[in-house]
Amino acid sequence: MIDARMNITYPGFSLDVDLHLPGRGVTALYGHSGSGKTTCLRCIAGLERAQQGFIRVNDEVWQDSERRIFVPPHKRALGYVFQEASLFAHLSVLANLQFGLKRIAKAQRRVDMAQATELLGIGHLLERHPQHLSGGERQRVGIARALLTSPRLLLMDEPLAALDSQRKNEILPYLQRLHDELDIPVLYVSHAQDEVARLADHLVLLSDGKALASGPIGETLARLDLPMAMGDDAGVIIEGQVSAYDADYQLLSLQLPATEMNLRVTHAPMVVGQTLRAKVHARDISLSQHNSEASSILNRLPVTVVSEQPADNTAHVLIRLDAGGTPLLARITRFSRDQLGIHPGQHLWAQIKAVAVLA
Numbered sequence: 567m568i569d570a571r572m573n574i575t576y577p578g579f580s581l582d583v584d585l586h587l588p589g590r591g592v593t594a595l596y597g598h599s600g601s602g603k604t605t606c607l608r609c610i611a612g613l614e615r616a617q618q619g620f621i622r623v624n625d626e627v628w629q630d631s632e633r634r635i636f637v638p639p640h641k642r643a644l645g646y647v648f649q650e651a652s653l654f655a656h657l658s659v660l661a662n663l664q665f666g667l668k669r670i671a672k673a674q675r676r677v678d679m680a681q682a683t684e685l686l687g688i689g690h691l692l693e694r695h696p697q698h699l700s701g702g703e704r705q706r707v708g709i710a711r712a713l714l715t716s717p718r719l720l721l722m723d724e725p726l727a728a729l730d731s732q733r734k735n736e737i738l739p740y741l742q743r744l745h746d747e748l749d750i751p752v753l754y755v756s757h758a759q760d761e762v763a764r765l766a767d768h769l770v771l772l773s774d775g776k777a778l779a780s781g782p783i784g785e786t787l788a789r790l791d792l793p794m795a796m797g798d799d800a801g802v803i804i805e806g807q808v809s810a811y812d813a814d815y816q817l818l819s820l821q822l823p824a825t826e827m828n829l830r831v832t833h834a835p836m837v838v839g840q841t842l843r844a845k846v847h848a849r850d851i852s853l854s855q856h857n858s859e860a861s862s863i864l865n866r867l868p869v870t871v872v873s874e875q876p877a878d879n880t881a882h883v884l885i886r887l888d889a890g891g892t893p894l895l896a897r898i899t900r901f902s903r904d905q906l907g908i909h910p911g912q913h914l915w916a917q918i919k920a921v922a923v924l925a
Contacts, residue, residue, distance in 0.1 A: 567624065568585070568589055568593075570583070570609070570610055570619075571585070572616040573616055574617055574619075581606065581609070585606075592745050592768070593751070593752065593753050593766065593768040594769050594783070596756045596757065597772035601774060603776040606772070607721050607755055610628075610721065611855060614828060619631050623644075628642050643716070645721065647709050649728050653707060657695055658693055660693065663711050666711035669715045684712070688706050705728075705729065705733075709744070711727070718750070719752075724755050729850065734761075742775055759797075763803055763845050769781065788886060788893035788895055790884055796884075800848045801845050801850075802895055804843070807821050808830075808840045809828055816833070822889065822891075823891065825892065827892075843923075843925065844922060844924060847895060847920070848896055851887075852896070853902070853916060855906060855914060861917070863919055866915050867894075867915070869913070872888050882899055889916065
């Protein structure tokens with residue numbers, strides 16, 4: 567577990583959060599610019615000292631202001647990845663990586679050179695210098711260097727913000743590999759919802775120096791009381807298992823957690839049992855009282871209405887649904903809500919017009 571209680575005040579801004587985060591997987595700190603995301607990260611790293619703070623990573627206390635404990639940054643077992651890779655220009659990629667490796671005693675190394683270079687796909691770059699790398703390649707080297715310190719916690723402060731969309735798409739699969747293959751918890755700062763949707767297991771929503779919400783990403787994105795539900799990108803993340811593949815139609819079946827329900831999506835072949843993450847936007851769900859099989863819409867799921875919230879546009883409402891334990895959101899018009907007589911506990915059919923596979 568990661569416990570981080572931090573109170574720090576600057577002219578015009580204060581951070582006051584009390585976070586209890588999982589000790590594994592990726593936790594995203596998400597919010598608009600100025601919400602306190604980077605300040606949180608810098609306090610956890612020890613680069614900023616909270617006037618009142620308690621920071622514990624697993625069983626190791628890094629700050630306890632009441633007991634006057636403050637572990638300096640260089641003694642905290644963490645890796646920090648900034649927006650810019652900040653590589654040493656006069657050193658080769660290999661020498662930059664060795665700099666990270668030398669920071670940790672051999673007996674304490676949990677990540678070796680071969681593992682880091684293979685995970686980030688940089689083995690062919692070792693003899694180059696930073697000026698001969700693309701932005702995405704430099705960032706991958708920077709992440710590898712951070713991993714080679716064998717951190718107990720990896721902090722990533724908008725690592726893709728300085729990259730164009732092509733470079734982002736180049737590096738995201740490597741970040742997903744870190745998530746899948748390394749048992750190192752990651753705190754990932756971002757204001758980009760697409761990055762958070764692809765990478766995060768746990769979501770902390772920050773605004774004006776306070777945590778509005780903290781919880782598993784699937785549940786948190788489905789909350790109607792949070793600002794994220796109001797945006798055009800509102801929707802839920804579903805992480806299911808591949809249950810079948812139809813080669814004739816190139817359709818993959820994705821089984822929802824803890825149910826026999828499946829979503830079908832067009833996709834390249836995948837091994838049955840493999841985990842796949844998808845996003846279903848609220849705008850892509852329509853509701854019906856009956857299951858209409860004579861339809862071009864592939865995905866129709868039985869759902870139960872949980873709750874309702876007016877959308878920003880007064881012509882629409884947001885409906886939270888339950889599909890056998892998996893939350894869904896639907897944005898429909900108030901007219902349709904009234905025509906269907908929608909109310910909590912009602913059984914309906916959700917017709918899902920599109921499913922975005924996050925791969």
